[in-house]
Amino acid sequence: MYSDLLHALPDVFAWTNFAAVVIGVIAGIVVGAMPGLSATMAISVLVPFTFGLEPLVALGLMAGIYNGAMYGGAIPAVLLRIPGTPAAVATTFDGYPMAQKGEGGFALQVAVVSSSIGGIASAFALMLLAPPLSKVTLLFGPSEVFWVAVFGLASIIFLLGGNPIKGLISACFGVFVSVIGSDPIYGNDRFTFGQLEMLDGINIVILLVGLYALPPVIDLLETPLKTDGVNSSKLGTEPIWKALPRMKYWKTWLRGSLLGIWIGILPGAGGSMAAFMSYNEARRTSKNPEKWGEGEPEGVAAAEVANNADTASALIPALTLGIPGTAVAAVMLGGLLVHGLQPGPMLFRDNPDIVFGFMWQFLFGAILLVLLGGSLATNSFARLLNLPRPLLGSVIIVLMLIGVYSIHGRMFDVYLMLGFGAIGWVMDRLKFPLPPVVLGLILGGFAEENLRLALRIGRGDPMVLFQNTTSLILVALTVAVVVGPTLKKRFIDSRKKA
Amino acid sequence: MLNIFKKTAIAGAMILSAGAALAEYPEKPIQVIVGYSAGGGTDVMARTAAPFIEKYLGDGASLVVKNMPGASGQIGVTEAANADPDGYTLGTFNLPGMMARTIDREAEYDRDSFTYLANVVNDPNVIVTSKASGLDTLDKLLEEAKANPLAITVGMSSLGGDDHFALIKLEKATDTEFTIVPFKGSAPARTALLGGHVAMGILNISEVAEFQDQLNVLGVATNERSQFAPDLPTFKEQGLDLVNGSMRGFIAPAGLPEDVQAKLIEAFSQLSDDQEFLDAMAATANPVEVVTGEEFKQLTSDLYDLANGVWQTTPWN
Numbered sequence: 001m002y003s004d005l006l007h008a009l010p011d012v013f014a015w016t017n018f019a020a021v022v023i024g025v026i027a028g029i030v031v032g033a034m035p036g037l038s039a040t041m042a043i044s045v046l047v048p049f050t051f052g053l054e055p056l057v058a059l060g061l062m063a064g065i066y067n068g069a070m071y072g073g074a075i076p077a078v079l080l081r082i083p084g085t086p087a088a089v090a091t092t093f094d095g096y097p098m099a100q101k102g103e104g105g106f107a108l109q110v111a112v113v114s115s116s117i118g119g120i121a122s123a124f125a126l127m128l129l130a131p132p133l134s135k136v137t138l139l140f141g142p143s144e145v146f147w148v149a150v151f152g153l154a155s156i157i158f159l160l161g162g163n164p165i166k167g168l169i170s171a172c173f174g175v176f177v178s179v180i181g182s183d184p185i186y187g188n189d190r191f192t193f194g195q196l197e198m199l200d201g202i203n204i205v206i207l208l209v210g211l212y213a214l215p216p217v218i219d220l221l222e223t224p225l226k227t228d229g230v231n232s233s234k235l236g237t238e239p240i241w242k243a244l245p246r247m248k249y250w251k252t253w254l255r256g257s258l259l260g261i262w263i264g265i266l267p268g269a270g271g272s273m274a275a276f277m278s279y280n281e282a283r284r285t286s287k288n289p290e291k292w293g294e295g296e297p298e299g300v301a302a303a304e305v306a307n308n309a310d311t312a313s314a315l316i317p318a319l320t321l322g323i324p325g326t327a328v329a330a331v332m333l334g335g336l337l338v339h340g341l342q343p344g345p346m347l348f349r350d351n352p353d354i355v356f357g358f359m360w361q362f363l364f365g366a367i368l369l370v371l372l373g374g375s376l377a378t379n380s381f382a383r384l385l386n387l388p389r390p391l392l393g394s395v396i397i398v399l400m401l402i403g404v405y406s407i408h409g410r411m412f413d414v415y416l417m418l419g420f421g422a423i424g425w426v427m428d429r430l431k432f433p434l435p436p437v438v439l440g441l442i443l444g445g446f447a448e449e450n451l452r453l454a455l456r457i458g459r460g461d462p463m464v465l466f467q468n469t470t471s472l473i474l475v476a477l478t479v480a481v482v483v484g485p486t487l488k489k490r491f492i493d494s495r496k497k498a
Numbered sequence: 499m500l501n502i503f504k505k506t507a508i509a510g511a512m513i514l515s516a517g518a519a520l521a522e523y524p525e526k527p528i529q530v531i532v533g534y535s536a537g538g539g540t541d542v543m544a545r546t547a548a549p550f551i552e553k554y555l556g557d558g559a560s561l562v563v564k565n566m567p568g569a570s571g572q573i574g575v576t577e578a579a580n581a582d583p584d585g586y587t588l589g590t591f592n593l594p595g596m597m598a599r600t601i602d603r604e605a606e607y608d609r610d611s612f613t614y615l616a617n618v619v620n621d622p623n624v625i626v627t628s629k630a631s632g633l634d635t636l637d638k639l640l641e642e643a644k645a646n647p648l649a650i651t652v653g654m655s656s657l658g659g660d661d662h663f664a665l666i667k668l669e670k671a672t673d674t675e676f677t678i679v680p681f682k683g684s685a686p687a688r689t690a691l692l693g694g695h696v697a698m699g700i701l702n703i704s705e706v707a708e709f710q711d712q713l714n715v716l717g718v719a720t721n722e723r724s725q726f727a728p729d730l731p732t733f734k735e736q737g738l739d740l741v742n743g744s745m746r747g748f749i750a751p752a753g754l755p756e757d758v759q760a761k762l763i764e765a766f767s768q769l770s771d772d773q774e775f776l777d778a779m780a781a782t783a784n785p786v787e788v789v790t791g792e793e794f795k796q797l798t799s800d801l802y803d804l805a806n807g808v809w810q811t812t813p814w815n
Contacts (some may be wrong), residue, residue: 141695142679182569185600185680186657186814196576199569340535342685345692408567449682456679457651457696 008356024064032072044208048403067365071115088308090275094299114301118308119366121257126312133181142453147474150449174440184449220393229431249301260309278306327435332372349377361384531589532576533565554765564685585753585758593745597802598658613754614795616766617747620787621702623664623719628696643674653687653696657814664742704783770796
């Protein structure tokens with residue numbers, strides 16, 4: 001089972017494939033460092049351009065960007081108290097106070113080392129867990145896959161935090177979009193308005209680019225960034241080999257990695273939740289919790305290790321079952337699909353060099369992070385914040401238009417993308433979460449198709465959905481996710497009263 | 499007087515230009531529209547065949563493959579049907595899918611929209627059962643199907659495709675009934691078979707060749723044993739008259755000039771004797787069966803009649 005893993009290694013070191021990871025990591029740090037631009041956005045803009053590339057070059061770029069962006073988000077979080085990506089919110093808590101004390105350079109070094117450790121742990125988790133899981137997935141027939149999809153939808157609505165009603169509405173919009181196109185069983189047209197272009201349904205990449213790339217770009221053009229606080233001479237950076245011995249956060253790193261890996265595997269949650277949980281746990285068990293929030297380096301370590309530890313692990317359900325755990329994993333799945341790589345057990349059988357090569361790329365991406373982000377360029381990356389934002393925004397819009405046009409070579413898709421962009425912008429302004437839309441599109445399609453297949457297998461008897469242990473476990477998990485938060489709240493409320 | 503002169507001049511010009519076309523076709527690159535994305539079975543066939551067609555057309559002919567994916571190939575084939583019939587736009591053609599689409603939805607083409615050049619690939623259907631089902635011979639399968647009508651679930655890649663027609667033929671020939679479970683494509687159907695979630699499957703030989711140890715392959719729907727997997731028995735050997743498959747070939751818009759049509763068909767017909775071509779197709783899991791011109795048209799017509807007959811009695815959507 002693991003011999004394929006070693007077999008895939010030489011391909012990863014083909015210079016084009018390796019260069020892709022290096023470029024990806026650097027690009028990821030840049031993207032992450034720009035407030036408003038996220039890994040999801042960068043990868044969705046990139047996917048249409050990867051058609052013509054070798055699969056490992058394309059996947060290497062994506063793995064690199066994902067790892068890089070998760071660290072890059074820490075740069076403005078530390079220097080400006082503006083999280084570069086949503087996952088870097090918890091990094092501001094102690095990172096910014098450190099920068100004010102003139103320890104910004106050390107904070108960034110802690111961030112990059114922790115990010116790297118989280119990424120490495122996550123890549124190992126992917127390598128160890130995905131191959132055996134891919135064997136078990138044969139147990140997942142239509143009724144089990146239906147329940148996995150329902151569980152995924154339930155958890156993204158209820159675990160994302162904030163307002164479950166808004167999450168539900170977002171998810172419903174996504175599920176509605178999944179209904180557009182040919183009916184999966186009979187092939188009848190649904191909501192296509194006679195457009196031949198709509199028969200195949202809405203291409204996930206078009207939705208992603210519109211929804212995830214357009215609103216942040218509009219924000220980018222709208223709001224000037226105050227960069228007064230950035231003064232790289234005040235960072236107080238010392239060489240990383242001198243800084244390393246000061247980092248003794250083994251417990252925090254271990255806990256944060258495990259938390260991040262676990263949250264990455266769960267569908268719905270993602271980097272920001274992992275970072276918050278890791279930060280809270282580290283603070284709770286700390287000897288001096290009162291210093292946290294005033295510039296405790298361990299706080300930066302806790303947040304940054306966890307938001308990188310969910311990167312590769314989010315691909316475990318994506319590669320084995322075709323069900324992405326996070327929005328970024330969903331985009332990457334889109335990247336696999338454009339290369340004709342259908343996730344599931346057959347992927348591991350038919351394309352072992354690609355799928356295991358991809359895992360190695362995650363590992364090397366995480367290792368490169370500390371080399372590129374840590375030693376070479378802590379100071380130069382800090383200067384990224386001074387890039388002219390209108391120029392950047394315009395370049396991204398042009399890339400989006402070209403990319404979406406090139407998917408099928410038709411303007412129809414471009415208009416569709418702009419339409420989704422407008423919807424995404426309005427939803428963003430009204431504080432509707434966007435990840436449920438994407439997972440609604442993917443999981444809604446899964447749920448419908450597999451429910452109908454399962455019912456055909458059961459010849460119309462709904463009991464076919466409850467006939468085996470795997471299905472029942474998934475039903476129980478779904479109920480727990482839906483009811484759990486409410487019960488917990490009631491319990492806390494009743495304790496408060498008493 | 500002037501009028502007659504004009505007419506003669508026009509007629510003369512037409513004769514000249516026709517002569518020029520005969521002498522020079524192809525004088526510019528020929529576009530081949532593939533209705534699926536790059537890397538799929540039909541695309542691989544088109545790209546594998548292109549250099550050989552160039553060779554047989556001679557005179558530095560060049561074929562350019564253009565992918566127009568979408569709507570199960572319908573977008574691309576519609577584009578090819580509506581192109582100028584000048585020999586510079588060809589298209590790929592899939593059977594029975596392209597004909598079934600004219601029956602089960604509104605299509606902007608019909609069987610008379612094309613000049614039939616050549617069918618190149620015939621990927622025969624196979625019947626497989628999951629190891630868990632215990633139905634490891636054709637006799638056991640048919641016995642069970644007769645004893646319990648509709649009890650056997652059959653995974654396949656879609657309704658109205660070659661798999662579906664193979665099952666209809668089987669049901670008619672053996673007076674049995676099965677429960678159809680149409681997955682979205684053959685890969686998920688095969689995965690469900692490996693996991694034992696459906697008992698039986700109808701797939702194509704290229705899709706099961708590597709899975710012979712994990713599935714029971716009960717037979718192949720060909721007249722003679724497939725060169726692709728010579729160790730697998732046909733249904734005919736087992737006393738069941740069942741021949742069906744997924745076919746892929748090339749068409750041009752209807753109304754192609756006769757000389758151009760003849761030249762193209764001549765080029766395509768040479769494929770079947772070209773060992774280099776056959777090897778290239780075998781390497782990409784494409785069983786070759788070249789059928790050209792009138793025969794190809796007749797084949798399409800027969801399949802249309804079969805599909806239409808089925809549709810009249812038991813529409814699939």
